[in-house]
Amino acid sequence: MRILGSHQRSLAFYLIAFFLLAACGASRSPRSKMQGTAALAFGPEIYLGTLQANPSTPFLRYSPDGRLFAVWTEDHDKLWPTGKPHPDQGAKGGDRMISPMRNALIASSSDGGKTWTAAKRVNSGVEAVQGEENGPKLAFDRSGRIFAVWSIPGVKGDKTRANIRFAMTDGKGGFTAARTLNEVKDAGRFPIIETMPDGNLLVAWIDRRIDNPKPRQLHLMKMDFRGQALTKNYQVGDGLCECCKLGIVFADGGKTVYMVDREVDANKIRNHVLRKSTDSGATFGVPTEISNDGWQVPSCPHSGPSIGRDSRGQLHVSWFTQGRSEAEAGIYYSASKDGGKTFAPRTMIHANTAPETLYNNLIVGDDDKVYFAWSNLDAGNRAQIYMRTLAADGRSWSPIQQISNAKGNASRAALALKQNLLHVAWTETDGEDSRVVLRSAEVAR
Amino acid sequence: MIIAARKNETFKRRFFSSVRLAASYVIAIALMAHSSWAQHMHPPPQSAGPVIGAAAIPFELKTLEGKSAGLETFRGKPLVINFFASWCDPCREEMPLINELSAKAGGRYQVLGIAVEDTRAAVIEYAKEARLVFPIALDLNSTVKRAYRIFGPPATFFIDGQGIIRDVVLGPITSTRVKEAIQKVGIQR
Numbered sequence: 001m002r003i004l005g006s007h008q009r010s011l012a013f014y015l016i017a018f019f020l021l022a023a024c025g026a027s028r029s030p031r032s033k034m035q036g037t038a039a040l041a042f043g044p045e046i047y048l049g050t051l052q053a054n055p056s057t058p059f060l061r062y063s064p065d066g067r068l069f070a071v072w073t074e075d076h077d078k079l080w081p082t083g084k085p086h087p088d089q090g091a092k093g094g095d096r097m098i099s100p101m102r103n104a105l106i107a108s109s110s111d112g113g114k115t116w117t118a119a120k121r122v123n124s125g126v127e128a129v130q131g132e133e134n135g136p137k138l139a140f141d142r143s144g145r146i147f148a149v150w151s152i153p154g155v156k157g158d159k160t161r162a163n164i165r166f167a168m169t170d171g172k173g174g175f176t177a178a179r180t181l182n183e184v185k186d187a188g189r190f191p192i193i194e195t196m197p198d199g200n201l202l203v204a205w206i207d208r209r210i211d212n213p214k215p216r217q218l219h220l221m222k223m224d225f226r227g228q229a230l231t232k233n234y235q236v237g238d239g240l241c242e243c244c245k246l247g248i249v250f251a252d253g254g255k256t257v258y259m260v261d262r263e264v265d266a267n268k269i270r271n272h273v274l275r276k277s278t279d280s281g282a283t284f285g286v287p288t289e290i291s292n293d294g295w296q297v298p299s300c301p302h303s304g305p306s307i308g309r310d311s312r313g314q315l316h317v318s319w320f321t322q323g324r325s326e327a328e329a330g331i332y333y334s335a336s337k338d339g340g341k342t343f344a345p346r347t348m349i350h351a352n353t354a355p356e357t358l359y360n361n362l363i364v365g366d367d368d369k370v371y372f373a374w375s376n377l378d379a380g381n382r383a384q385i386y387m388r389t390l391a392a393d394g395r396s397w398s399p400i401q402q403i404s405n406a407k408g409n410a411s412r413a414a415l416a417l418k419q420n421l422l423h424v425a426w427t428e429t430d431g432e433d434s435r436v437v438l439r440s441a442e443v444a445r
Numbered sequence: 446m447i448i449a450a451r452k453n454e455t456f457k458r459r460f461f462s463s464v465r466l467a468a469s470y471v472i473a474i475a476l477m478a479h480s481s482w483a484q485h486m487h488p489p490p491q492s493a494g495p496v497i498g499a500a501a502i503p504f505e506l507k508t509l510e511g512k513s514a515g516l517e518t519f520r521g522k523p524l525v526i527n528f529f530a531s532w533c534d535p536c537r538e539e540m541p542l543i544n545e546l547s548a549k550a551g552g553r554y555q556v557l558g559i560a561v562e563d564t565r566a567a568v569i570e571y572a573k574e575a576r577l578v579f580p581i582a583l584d585l586n587s588t589v590k591r592a593y594r595i596f597g598p599p600a601t602f603f604i605d606g607q608g609i610i611r612d613v614v615l616g617p618i619t620s621t622r623v624k625e626a627i628q629k630v631g632i633q634r
Contacts, residue, residue, distance in 0.1 A: 054564075075566075100570040128570075132532065132562070157574040159567075160534045242534040268616075298616025299597040300533040302562075322596065355494070355596040356587075381591055408586050431585050432565055 037369075037389045037398035040422065040441040048425065048436040049074050049105055049119060055436040056102075057135030058425035060416035064142050067108045068416055070425060071122065071138050071148060072436050073131045076101035100157075102129045104136040104150050112421050113440045122167055124177045127152045130159060130189075131427075132412060133245050133302050133359070139193040139201060141225050145169050147201055149193045154186030160242070161186040164205050166193075168227045181221060183233045184209035188219065190304070192246050197254035200224055202281055204248060204259065206240050207233075216240045218261060220281055236277070236284045239263045241270050244304030247317075251309060251339075257281040258340055260290070260307040260317055269296045272305045272319045274340045290334055291346040293321040303357045308364035310392075315340055316370045318349065318362045326352070331360050331374045335394060349388055350400055353377040363415040363422075367445045368392035373413035373424050378402065383409035385426050389443075403439055404428065410437070420445050494594030497613060501604045504589045506559065506582035509569060514557060514582035516608065523554035523630035526602040528584075528595050530563045531571035536599040539617040540575050543601070546623060547579035554632050557582060561590040561598055605630045 049055030053074035060070050078097045104122040109115060122136065123129055129136060129150050136150035146169045154161035164181040182188035187209040194202050200222050207219040218237035222230040241262035249258050257277040264270045271294070273287035290305075305319035315336040322329040329352035334343040349372055352358060360374035370390040375383045385404040390397055404410040408430030416423045425438040495502055501524075505515040516524075527543045529536040547556035556579040560568040565583060572581055584590050593602065596615070603612040603626040612626040 098566045098569060100566045130532075134532070157570055158537070159532045160537055243532070297596065298535065299599060300530070300535055301597045302532070354591055355594045356591065357597055377591075381588075383587070429585065 037391045037396050038444070039399055039401045040387065040389065040403075040443060042403055042424075042439040042441040044439070046113065046116075046438045046440075048072060048107065048116065048438055050077075051433075051435055053077055054432075054434040055105070056427045056429075056434045057131035057412060058414050058427065058436045058438070059135060059137050060414045060423055060425050060438075061138045061140070062416055062418045063108070063140045063144060063146070065144055066418065067110050068113050068418070068423060069106060069108045069138055069140075069146070070116070070436075070438070071104055071106045071136045072425075073102045073129050073135060074105055075099065076103050076126055100128045100153075101126050102131065103127075104129045104148065106138070106146070106148070112418075113423050113438055120174065122148045122175050122178075123150070123165065124167065124175060127165070127178070128157075129165075130162065133243065133304060134159075134162075134190050135412075137192050139195045141195055141199055141201075143225075145225060146175075147193055147195070147223075147227070148175070149181070149191040149203055151189050151191055151205075156186075158186070160189070161208065162189045164188040164191045164203070166203070166223075166227065176227065181205075181233070182207065182209075182219070190243075190245055192248060194248045194250070196222075196280070197250055198280075200230060201227075202248065202257070204246050206242065206246070206261075207235070208242070210238075216242050218246070218259070218275070222281070236281070237261070237275055237287065239265065241301070241304075243300050243302045245306075247305055247307035249307050249309040249315070251313060254280055256339070257284075258307060258309070258315060259284070260305045260319075262304055262319070263287065267296060268298045269294060270301070270321075271295065272317070272321075274307075274315070274317070274336070274343075276340045288340055288343070290317055290319070290343045291321075291332065293328070293332075293346075294324040295321045296324075297322060301357050303359045306361045308362050308370060310364045310368040310370075311366060312368060313339065314368075314394075316362060316364055316390075317343070318360050318372055318374075320358045320360055320374075322352070322355070326355060329355070331358055331372070331376075333362075333370075333372065333390070350374060350376055350386060354381070356383070359412045361413055361415050363417045365417055365443065365445070366419070369443070371415060371417065371422055371443070373403075373415055373426075375409075375411040375413065375426075382406055383411050385410045385413045385424065387424065404437065406430070408433075417443075494592070495602065495610050495613065497610050499610060501602065501608050501610050502592045504592065506584060506589060508580045508582050509565065509572065510580075512580070514580060516604075519555050519557065519604075520606070520608055522552075522606050523627075523632055524604045525554065525556045525627075525630075526559060526604065527556065528559050528561055528590060528593070528598050528600045528602075530561055530598045531567045532563070533598045535617040537575070539599055539601075539619075540577070542618055542620060542623055544575070544578055546627070547577075554627070554630070555579075559584050559589055561587060561595065601626070603627065603630045 058072040105119040167178040191205040247260040259275040331349040332346040406428040413426040558581040611629040
């Protein structure tokens with residue numbers, strides 16, 4: 001190749017620069033809006049709970065006094081008595097017994113998740129507290145009372161015919177004895193609890209007391225700050241997918257209640273819907289389909305949607321769907337600017353790498369940014385936690401960033417946010433072991 | 446005049462050569478950037494999953510009792526693999542059929558349960574509660590579930606004695622489908 005003259009070299013340089021800039025502009029035209037937010041700088045991993053007890057299924061929430069709380073589940077540690085023959089080969093007295101019993105543990109942090117108080121047990125009795133999509137949840141009232149709900153298997157040990165348990169702080173540093181909220185026994189799963197703007201509590205769960213026709217119903221009940229029932233259990237919807245989490249947000253001082261869930265029709269098509277109440281959750285209107293994904297699946301996908309509401313009243317929803325083909329499978333997002341009457345066409349946040357159910361959550365900041373966390377498979381075929389941020393303009397997305405490095409699998413990320421501090425906690429499993437990992441990041445405001 | 450024209454010709458040739466070079470770089474860079482972005486948004490699909498008529502994908506797991514439960518362990522007789530979880534509604538609905546299928550095997554075929562997204566304690570409890578009579582392997586890291594491209598349990602694979610997949614039922618199985626599927630692996634009831 002001939003050596004170019006200085007004049008031509010300059011010309012070539014400017015041409016390259018021009019074309020590079022033009023190409024960047026062209027290739028970014030669909031994505032320029034997706035890169036407007038920077039990736040987050042997360043701090044080190046912190047582990048919650050007792051590692052030997054296999055911590056799992058964290059849920060995070062800030063209390064009104066600014067403390068970050070976490071609740072998770074752990075093995076109920078029971079040792080086989082010394083001197084008694086152990087049923088497991090090679091095991092001996094003093095070894096831990098394999099037991100389905102799990103406890104709900106709670107701890108708090110006053111320094112933004114860096115250090116944590118000693119964990120306390122929430123369930124007074126020994127119970128098989130359920131985890132994963134069905135794990136314990138927390139709510140607070142303004143005076144700092146803590147309310148917890150979780151699910152335990154039914155009397156025959158059936159997790160699909162389970163019971164909703166409730167306990168609250170007893171004012172003496174512990175929790176009250178748990179009680180069952182579902183009036184028809186062995187019927188409830190996937191509970192969530194939220195403090196309403198009036199200070200009362202709203203509990204929702206998926207119920208199967210009417211076992212035919214299938215599928216499941218949506219039941220609610222209200223309680224006051226003392227944990228006393230203000231209503232009986234009442235049904236506000238049916239046709240719910242049998243196995244995934246619910247979401248609730250409030251508006252208009254609690255007069256408006258929005259709920260998200262996954263519906264399933266007679267052809268086993270599972271789309272996500274928004275339910276809206278304008279009478280503080282007493283009744284709900286006809287559900288609005290968030291997206292017609294056409295996901296037809298006869299099996300148990302076990303991954304529910306997530307909802308948040310920003311200061312402008314916009315609703316933000318994320319969910320997982322396989323859509324009408326594997327090529328469509330992934331985590332999606334949509335927003336409603338008209339109080340849930342309509343939703344924008346879905347936007348894919350991250351595509352599936354394999355036919356794997358992905359678990360997702362979102363949280364909305366007081367600056368209207370939306371933070372998403374979900375699981376997906378990495379190049380080594382292990383599930384990891386990924387994150388993305390959507391700026392308040394509703395168009396500018398941060399790049400996808402992986403925030404876990406699990407040896408086995410990481411899943412079910414929980415989120416909490418206080419001003420400029422974001423926390424993500426998740427479960428990592430490797431063979432028979434599990435642990436709860438927490439990472440925090442400062443977010444720009 | 447001629448010299449000037451030649452100079453002009455040389456300049457033009459060099460100019461267009463530079464442009465072509467620059468354009469090539471730009472296109473290559475743009476393609477690489479797009480490919481990297483596309484891979485992140487739409488990661489490449491994993492290897493193909495199981496196919497009816499093709500050999501079952503080998504795996505190596507342990508049963509609840511700690512015995513080997515690899516695909517090779519079962520070679521020689523038809524094998525029914527049922528992927529399930531203790532928390533899964535449709536799995537519980539179909540489980541009496543799978544249990545019955547195993548109870549009636551009489552040495553002609555084998556049934557293997559593979560528990561996915563579950564824990565040992567929960568599976569032991571479920572096996573007791575549902576009185577399961579077939580061996581259960583734990584796929585604790587979801588490696589077999591992913592290799593078999595199981596989206597969510599239940600899923601049942603019918604494999605003949607030579608290790609060839611003859612039928613697959615995704616979702617809960619019915620008695621009619623059980624009859625059809627076991628005939629395909631050469632079992633007469």
